[in-house]
Structure formats: C-alpha cells, structure tokens
Amino acid sequence: MNRPRVVPPESAGARRPKAGVQAFMPSVSRDIIVSNSLGLHARPAMAFVDAANQFASKVTVSKGGEEPYEADGKSVMQMIILAATQGTPLRIAAEGDDAQAAVDRLVKLFEDKFGEE
C-alpha cells in the first residue's frame, strides 16, 4: 500500500516489531467441513501432515464444539486427536510467507476427500 505515512514518528516506532518477533507474517485461514465418510482417520491425517510439511508456514487445524482442540498441522498425533468425523467443521490456518499456498493446498485435500468416498 502506498498510503502516505502521516503517523508521528514515535507512534510509528511503537508499531514496529521488536527484534526477533515475527510480525507482519501473512496469516490465512479457511473453514471446511470434513466430508469423507471415515472422517479424519490416520491415513488422511498423515497425508495432511505430509502436505503441511512441504510449507514453511506454521499450520494449525482447529475444532470448536463441545471439545475444542487446536492441532499442530504438522503432528500426526495431534491431527488424530481431533477425531474429526464426517460433518465436523474445521478451521485450517497458516502463518508464514507461504501461508496462502499452504491453505490452498491443504483445503484441496479435504475437498478431494483424501481420495476416499
């Protein structure tokens, strides 16, 4: 954005991230619904983690409802703990320079039902 900076220097400084803090990382999320009949069992969980590991971004998959849980999208164990059955809404989020590409790819896995029914 080429907006002219009209903020006073001290407040602009306040907005600047401290050294070492990851800031202004692109953050992208999409909501999906688990549609394959077996749900997110071990095989799809592993396929998801394999795909997530091809991106540098941090990936999380979270579930609301009665037992909310946020899984590290790069941990097979945590993805299995989601126990996401068919019909479960999930939020896929990524944070990092390749966040958009990661979310696009990971959402596609769910849309393709991981090659299942």
Place this chain on the structure above:
Amino acid sequence: MKLKEFIVADAIIPNLKAADRDAALQELVASLAAAGALPKSAVEEVVNSLIKREQNGSTGFGKGVAVPHVKHPGIKQMSGTIGRSASGIDFAALDHQPVFTVVLLLSPENQPQQHLQAMNIVFSNLQKDMFRRFLRQAATKEAIVDLIDEADQGK
C-alpha cells in the same frame, strides 16, 4: 470414551517376545484371540491386513509408540491391547526410532465414529510424556492395567 472400554486386559503383553514388527503383530492378535476378542480363525487374516496397513504407511508416529489398527468383519466389538517391548522394535517409525509400546486396535466395519473416538483417547494419552514413560516402564500386566485406570480417571 475410556481406554478400558476397548483395551482387553487379559490380552495385554507386558514383555513381548517378538523382536520384529510382524512377529509383534502376530503375538498381539493371537493374544486378543486367546482372550476371546476375535475368532481364532480370523487371526491370520487380521495379521496380514495389519502388516499390509503398516507397509502402506507406518503407524509408528514417533516417540517410541506405534498404533497398528485395522477393521475386520470378524470383529464384533472394538477391541485393543497393549504390548511392551523392553528392547524396542523396528516399526519403520516416522522418527526412525524403535518402538517400545504397541497399542493395537481392531475395529468392526462401518463404525468410523467409534474408531475415531478410540484413536482420540489413545493418542490423547500417548501425547502425555508421563503416560508414555510409565507405560514403557510397566513390567507387569497389573501395572499396565493400573496405568489405564489412572489415565481413564484423568490422573
């Protein structure tokens, strides 16, 4: 869901004789059959499908544990057991480390929700460092059953 709802205490093996993956699967499935959890006639077929499943992608998800699982029409009620190996077994685990604890799960067909719930409770516990460590150290069937009871009570 609780672990003791599907872990068959009589089938727990605190000291696996098997030194490799396929023998461990055989030992655990035979133990479940001996405890009455599946027909003895189904053992060979179940073992073969477990081996095939492992070849398609190891269930050794890291941290010294493996959770081989399969669905089979001969399984009327979801059943599982636990095997412990003091020396460790090569399960072609994702982290390339030996497996000391095997949690084997057999599910009926057409019960995907029940299967996911069982996997959820197994992994929720296996995620805990203390549970994994105690399980690895539990040298008797009774010690493993006690651990399961404690885990089910959320201790």
